Amino acid sequence: MSTETSxxxxxxxxxxxxxxxxxxxxxxxxxxxxxxxxxxxxDVGKFGGVYEVTGDLVEQFGETRVRDTPISEAGFMGxxxxxxxxxxxxxxxxxxxxxxxxxxxQIINQMAKNRYMFGGxxxxxxxxxxxxxxxxxxxxxxxxxxxxxxxxxxxxxxxAPATPASAKGLLKSAIRSDDxxxxxxxxxxxxxxxxxxxxxxxxxxxxxxxVEREGEDVTVVATQRMVGExxxxxxxxxxxxxxxxxxxxxxxxxxTDTLVESVGKTGRLVIADESPxxxxxxxxxxxxxxxxxxxxxxxxIQRVGVADVHIPFSPALEEEVLPSGSxxxxxxxxxx
Amino acid sequence: xxxxxxxxxxxxxxxLRRMLTIRxxxxxxxxxxxxxxxxxxxxxxxxxxxxxxxxxxxxxSDDYITSTHRGHGHCIAKGLxxxxxxxxxxxxxxxxxxxxGGSMHIADVDAGMLGANGIVGAGPPLATGAALTSxxxxxxxxxxxxxxxxxVAQGQVHEAVNLAATWSLPAxxxxxxNQYGEATPVEKQHNVQNLSETAEAYNIxxxxxxxxxxxxxxxxxxxARKRAADGEGPTFIEAETYxxxxxxxxxxxxxxxxxxxxxxxxxxxxxxxxxxxxxxxTITEAEFDEMKAEIDQQIEDAVGKAxxxxxxxxxxxxxxxxxxxxxxxxxxxxxxxxxxxxxx
Numbered sequence: 001m002s003t004e005t006s007x008x009x010x011x012x013x014x015x016x017x018x019x020x021x022x023x024x025x026x027x028x029x030x031x032x033x034x035x036x037x038x039x040x041x042x043d044v045g046k047f048g049g050v051y052e053v054t055g056d057l058v059e060q061f062g063e064t065r066v067r068d069t070p071i072s073e074a075g076f077m078g079x080x081x082x083x084x085x086x087x088x089x090x091x092x093x094x095x096x097x098x099x100x101x102x103x104x105x106q107i108i109n110q111m112a113k114n115r116y117m118f119g120g121x122x123x124x125x126x127x128x129x130x131x132x133x134x135x136x137x138x139x140x141x142x143x144x145x146x147x148x149x150x151x152x153x154x155x156x157x158x159x160a161p162a163t164p165a166s167a168k169g170l171l172k173s174a175i176r177s178d179d180x181x182x183x184x185x186x187x188x189x190x191x192x193x194x195x196x197x198x199x200x201x202x203x204x205x206x207x208x209x210x211v212e213r214e215g216e217d218v219t220v221v222a223t224q225r226m227v228g229e230x231x232x233x234x235x236x237x238x239x240x241x242x243x244x245x246x247x248x249x250x251x252x253x254x255x256t257d258t259l260v261e262s263v264g265k266t267g268r269l270v271i272a273d274e275s276p277x278x279x280x281x282x283x284x285x286x287x288x289x290x291x292x293x294x295x296x297x298x299x300x301i302q303r304v305g306v307a308d309v310h311i312p313f314s315p316a317l318e319e320e321v322l323p324s325g326s327x328x329x330x331x332x333x334x335x336x
Numbered sequence: 337x338x339x340x341x342x343x344x345x346x347x348x349x350x351x352l353r354r355m356l357t358i359r360x361x362x363x364x365x366x367x368x369x370x371x372x373x374x375x376x377x378x379x380x381x382x383x384x385x386x387x388x389x390x391x392x393x394x395x396x397s398d399d400y401i402t403s404t405h406r407g408h409g410h411c412i413a414k415g416l417x418x419x420x421x422x423x424x425x426x427x428x429x430x431x432x433x434x435x436x437g438g439s440m441h442i443a444d445v446d447a448g449m450l451g452a453n454g455i456v457g458a459g460p461p462l463a464t465g466a467a468l469t470s471x472x473x474x475x476x477x478x479x480x481x482x483x484x485x486x487x488v489a490q491g492q493v494h495e496a497v498n499l500a501a502t503w504s505l506p507a508x509x510x511x512x513x514n515q516y517g518e519a520t521p522v523e524k525q526h527n528v529q530n531l532s533e534t535a536e537a538y539n540i541x542x543x544x545x546x547x548x549x550x551x552x553x554x555x556x557x558x559x560a561r562k563r564a565a566d567g568e569g570p571t572f573i574e575a576e577t578y579x580x581x582x583x584x585x586x587x588x589x590x591x592x593x594x595x596x597x598x599x600x601x602x603x604x605x606x607x608x609x610x611x612x613x614x615x616x617x618t619i620t621e622a623e624f625d626e627m628k629a630e631i632d633q634q635i636e637d638a639v640g641k642a643x644x645x646x647x648x649x650x651x652x653x654x655x656x657x658x659x660x661x662x663x664x665x666x667x668x669x670x671x672x673x674x675x676x677x678x679x680x
């Protein structure tokens with residue numbers, strides 16, 4: 001359990017912490033900043049969250065503002081929508097994104113359509129946090145990466161942090177946003193460490209990507225776990241291939257300008273995202289680059305993701321289907 | 337907004353006025369639909385007026401309601417403006433939702449109306465959420481969910497009741513049992529005699545009341561509201577009522593006979609309430625006729641204004657998605673993304 005604190009810190013100070021701790025810090029700061037913010041979900045209170053993300057928040061803010069719910073995603077997701085429409089700012093944890101199917105009515109028909117359908121007269125400041133990704137032997141119903149579904153659906157913003165700093169900055173932006181934002185957290189990287197700004201007003205605007213490493217030969221646009229894998233690979237390849245790594249961070253809206261600028265420089269693009277390949281996030285990135293930078297491309301765009309299969313249980317099978325740095329390397333080798 | 341105190345003579349006259357307004361509005365909507373003047377689907381509240389008006393009479397003006405796809409009655413009962421409602425039915429810019437919602441999605445959050453809803457059973461979780469806001473902010477407001485007998489078969493309704501019961505939230509769940517879930521009779525959809533038996537599973541009070549009697553509905557909701565406001569949690573009420581029209585306008589209704597409808601029309605809620613007020617000397621027959629004529633004229637005027645009103649500018653199709661601006665939409669509507677340029 002983390003003991004990080006944000007008190008007495010200057011605007012430029014940072015602290016090394018894990019993604020899990022960065023998310024908890026963002027929640028703590030926003031719960032402190034705004035009494036209308038509350039957290040609810042299954043086991044988020046005394047248990048601290050199934051991935052220990054909410055941790056000890058209930059001790060500081062109490063069971064009213066850090067609420068354990070019944071195992072009732074449709075009920076509490078719908079309650080979040082009703083609460084947001086009437087003046088509070090719910091942060092809802094859906095334990096595994098695979099469970100979103102259970103409450104997708106409330107996300108799709110209520111949360112996402114509310115503002116538009118009512119002529120812009122309501123605000124819908126709901127933040128949904130949920131986990132994604134394989135690698136823990138949890139099999140098909142607890143390992144999916146489904147963010148394409150909701151990044152595609154009009155009326156919802158979707159972000160997917162890859163580093164502790166972006167986890168903090170994006171979540172704070174999500175909570176402060178008057179629009180519905182789904183934060184997709186890859187559970188395999190909760191322990192990943194990095195420097196995090198301690199400024200309580202540090203946010204990362206939704207819709208901005210980050211060039212994490214500059215390069216000349218090929219652009220790798222990655223999300224979540226694949227950002228770290230790609231950065232490691234870029235380091236290994238240094239001296240032979242110069243790889244630019246972009247953390248996409250925001251799935252919708254998407255920072256097309258940064259992608260186009262990078263491909264304009266490198267002429268080559270690999271997209272690495274742990275979702276199924278067909279009709280997905282990869283396709284959206286590729287299309288935007290094609291629409292805006294077709295003549296900059298010197299080689300076909302490459303996709304690294306999961307084949308159109310579910311995540312299997314056996315470690316031997318799971319390792320086979322999940323993308324990794326070596327898959328990104330193979331993709332680079334095909335076009336450089 | 338006028339708080340409707342049905343325990344006073346003024347309040348009773350106002351309740352009667354709202355029931356008549358609902359009937360006139362929806363009867364007119366039926367005519368307009370059959371004349372091909374209204375786009376989309378229209379689901380009417382005719383016959384069920386005592387439920388909406390009785391329930392809203394027991395609420396305070398800043399209480400919240402959630403509604404159903406049959407929402408016109410709830411809007412009028414909550415005090416919404418028929419002019420803006422009619423404009424919305426016509427898809428005009430002056431409508432409550434600027435023409436983006438239509439009949440099934442009229443909302444006015446400032447008036448406590450959290451929206452008619454096209455999804456059966458989706459309202460109760462929203463009401464639970466509004467009650468949660470009240471609880472979190474320490475406010476005195478109560479949230480009431482109107483939903484149909486069909487919705488009682490929906491899982492999310494039970495989740496919403498369970499959540500509100502477990503957390504003792506200030507919510508009221510009011511089933512309008514109009515005897516049909518779309519085209520299927522209620523007894524073919526549920527294995528219980530009274531839908532209010534649902535309450536037992538959540539250890540909260542449950543009542544079945546005569547939904548053709550405005551006073552019975554009012555009394556039940558008043559008691560439920562008091563319980564909710566006192567922190568004693570939700571109540572589950574079933575109001576037995578009847579919809580005179582089909583599920584939607586144009587429904588051929590092979591599932592019932594005119595005799596079935598006539599039995600309920602004999603107990604018409606407006607007639608019953610009017611007779612009671614006339615007998616008590618609260619209103620005379622002449623005053624009633626005058627009130628009715630006035631309302632009919634008001635609805636005629638609403639139709640006239642709605643017909644004359646402007647349609648939204650096509651560019652408004654790209655507005656209201658988000659509070660924040662997103663380049664995906666603005667680039668499309670300015671012709672910078674594929675397809676967007678042609679229609680500008």
